[in-house]
Amino acid sequence: MTETDFDDSTLKWVSLLCISITFVYGFVKIFFLFKIGKFQGLHPSLKERFSLPSILSYTLGIGSLIIGLAFAVLSLFHTKANEMELSDSQKSVDILFLVDVSLSMNAVDVNPTRLKRFQDIVIRILPDLAGNRFGMIVFAGSAFSYCPMTTDTTAFADYVNALGVEMVGKKGTNFGLAAKKAEEVLSSSKLLRNKVVVLVSDGEDNEESGPQKLDAELVVWGLGTKEGGPIYYSDSQTSSRGYVTLSGALNPDQNAGEVIISSLNEENLKSFASLNSGEYYNLSQDSSGAYQLVDKIDSMKKNQTHILQKIRKEDGASVFLYLSLGFFFLERIIRLTYIKRAITVALLLILSSGIFHTSDLYAWGFDPGGSIVSEGVSDYQAEKYKESKEKFQKAEQFISDDPRIKFNKAASDYKMGNLQESIEQNNEIIKDPKSTPELKSRAHYNNGNAYAKKNDYKNAQKSYEEALSIDPDLLSAKKNLEFLRKKKNGGSSDPQGKTEEDRKKSEPNEENSKATGNNSGKNKKDLSKEHADRMMDSFSPDSILKKKADRFPNVDNEKFW
Structure with missing residues (x-):
């Protein structure tokens, strides 16, 4: 037994390089995690959308991975190889098959042919002969060793299945040469003392060499x-087939007069068996003789062989490997516990926002749906509102839980005149717990515009007031609410469907006329009508949907992106 220490400088440096790369990788990820957490601190609303693991948990995971790798490397340098010799004994009988593969073995008087019959029988009894050694010699006009002695029944079965009458180039049948070749093998050291020869043939001997000992x-x-x-x-x-004739040709008709008829020469085979004090069995119709061989071999004295094997056993690394597996398992548990896909998304957020610096949240340029949101905004600005809505609907496949996408869809619906759909979507945004106060305020404001366009001034006023209750500095809502209140207090004139008496009641009184410098009733009426037209114009599509800085700025319908 010898003992050698495992040492390989190349493997050592490669292992250290792997650990170093893992360490750098972990450090970079922890650094970015720290920066992402800092970014979330500046924008608290992001914490509702992206949950990050604690730096401590992440550090524990990376640390477990590095320690596991370190122990794995240590196991390589604490491995000791021991060479050992193992001996095994085996009892068996050597069985040498002497098989006739001359052309006559393809005769069809045995189904399907004589040679095929032998193949089927041997394959059938091989499992009963397992543990013994097998070999094979094939012969026709000459003989050669076909299968060396082996205990592998599977390999021997492959040799048997590959038998064919075209294996031996020299035609005819020469028992003398077959016996001589068998004697060479039997007298060599390849076969042990206890052995059996199985001769398989139809008995035809073209050379008339007679039986051999x-x-x-x-x-x-x-x-x-x-x-x-x-x-x-x-x-x-040549793809030709048929029955062999006296001239050597093939005839498809087996009853033709020139077709050769091959018969079993049983006397020749029995003489061979008698000379060697052997046993003869005709297996053409009955295979019981094959099982007689199995019984014979079971009763024979066995050859005892000793097999000496040298094996290399490596030990000393098991402790380090167990520790390595333990830390790898710990790293997997930690990772499955805290790692979430939000980390990657948040990292992209940081990179796309100018490396840890961005403006207000509602102007966030990160596009989780690829370029779809950007394309939708471009279509919206180009007044392609139908295409814009389709783009936002596609974006929902990637970020279905983001109320800002729904907000943009509502804006597109408003532009297309789908007022009720726009209102319903804005109401969903207002109820969504993920919506920011800023987003809810703008949703109320957009609903006010939609209600005004539907001439539902009561709900329009209520929506503007809701918007201002959330964001008191929303100037556009203040302007529109002011116009609504003036209209309610009689600031508009000649609304369609009113009577003459109603119109008189809605005109300004005399004190108001004096206060504004109007001295005639006609001028007062014209001024009141002009003011009413301006007020109604503020709720028309051309006023609410387009900015008119000269009259009342910033009354455009809000969009988030």
């Missing part, structure tokens, strides 16, 4: 019938 237990499997049958062959290269 083998130094092993012998079992002979005969395949074929005494009546015989035609030999089927297919050529994959």
